[in-house]
Amino acid sequence: MIDPTNTSRPVADTIRGAARTLDEAGIETAEHDAKLLLAEAYGREPRDVDKARLMGERWNDAAADRRFASFVARRAAREPLQHITGHAPFRYLDLKVGPGVFIPRPETETVVQAGLDWITQQGLYSPRVVDLCAGSGAIGLSVVTEVPGSQVWAVELSDRTAEWTRRNLADTAKQYPSIASNYQLEVADATDATTLAHLDGTIDLVITNPPYVPLSAVPEQPEVRDHDPHLALYGGSADGTLIPERIIERSWRLLREGGALVMEHDVSQGDQLAGYARSVGFGESHTERDWTGRDRYLFAIR
Numbered sequence: 159m160i161d162p163t164n165t166s167r168p169v170a171d172t173i174r175g176a177a178r179t180l181d182e183a184g185i186e187t188a189e190h191d192a193k194l195l196l197a198e199a200y201g202r203e204p205r206d207v208d209k210a211r212l213m214g215e216r217w218n219d220a221a222a223d224r225r226f227a228s229f230v231a232r233r234a235a236r237e238p239l240q241h242i243t244g245h246a247p248f249r250y251l252d253l254k255v256g257p258g259v260f261i262p263r264p265e266t267e268t269v270v271q272a273g274l275d276w277i278t279q280q281g282l283y284s285p286r287v288v289d290l291c292a293g294s295g296a297i298g299l300s301v302v303t304e305v306p307g308s309q310v311w312a313v314e315l316s317d318r319t320a321e322w323t324r325r326n327l328a329d330t331a332k333q334y335p336s337i338a339s340n341y342q343l344e345v346a347d348a349t350d351a352t353t354l355a356h357l358d359g360t361i362d363l364v365i366t367n368p369p370y371v372p373l374s375a376v377p378e379q380p381e382v383r384d385h386d387p388h389l390a391l392y393g394g395s396a397d398g399t400l401i402p403e404r405i406i407e408r409s410w411r412l413l414r415e416g417g418a419l420v421m422e423h424d425v426s427q428g429d430q431l432a433g434y435a436r437s438v439g440f441g442e443s444h445t446e447r448d449w450t451g452r453d454r455y456l457f458a459i460r
């Protein structure tokens with residue numbers, strides 16, 4: 159365990175000690191997490207920690223060391239790293255996260271990229287985009303900040319989660335003031351035909367990461383199982399496809415002819431959801447893989 163009163167150890171030893179504690183708690187990314195937590199406790203950048211390790215520096219701040227000890231204890235109890243630091247990177251954004259909101263995942267960055275590539279290929283200058291199941295705002299805020307002139311409508315069901323979406327919108331708008339008028343959040347059921355009904359048939363692109371975890375596959379990782387909201391995880395049926403299928407139906411109505419749906423899904427759901435999209439009326443429909451080579455998102459053209 160870390161001794162918070164010992165403020166004279168070199169940074170490299172501090173990291174090594176904390177990493178051992180986290181490793182014993184079953185955390186695979188122990189050293190990485192220890193480094194980020196030390197940076198957070200000291201209000202420094204992770205690269206400062208790297209440099210301090212290399213140069214044999216000793217950091218000496220009793221309050222920061224106490225913070226670090228408490229962070230490491232929380233992480234060892236399997237609280238998500240991002241809940242402890244209070245933020246999570248996503249593409250070019252740094253989003254606020256905590257209890258009540260799904261922590262954005264790196265695989266979703268690939269899903270966003272697929273949507274942005276499609277916008278570029280189509281030569282759309284002011285695309286109309288919908289993000290169903292907004293969570294932290296990761297997808298919609300990425301689109302509205304990365305595609306100048308885009309208009310984004312986002313839908314989130316949970317009031318508690320929507321507080322995080324609004325917080326991230328406000329933070330992001332400080333950096334990109336023009337987005338305030340181009341991003342609209344609706345707190346509603348994204349599967350309901352009346353939600354955003356005034357936009358039906360006008361949307362160029364729906365990008366969405368709905369809840370899709372099969373009810374029969376409760377995640378083993380305590381960080382996910384015990385901390386991500388259940389509303390964000392489970393897809394509503396044993397195989398997890400119930401809500402994704404409803405999202406496909408809703409997207410079909412929102413999209414204009416020739417518009418695209420890009421939807422993240424579980425690795426087990428690719429063929430089924432591509433087939434379902436065809437049955438709803440989408441012309442082209444197939445699943446695409448993530449960088450680990452696993453089926454990860456549906457790409458369908460209305």
Ligand SMILES: C[S@@+](CC[C@H](N)C(=O)[O-])C[C@H]1O[C@@H](n2cnc3c(N)ncnc32)[C@H](O)[C@@H]1O
Nearest residue numbers: 260262291292293314315347348367369389390
């Ligand atoms: C997997 S999370 C994705 C969050 C965010 N888009 C991301 O990629 O990080 C799914 C989100 O959908 C919300 N949600 C679940 N059912 C919904 C529904 N019927 N309508 C709108 N949002 C819903 C959850 O509260 C959660 O925030």
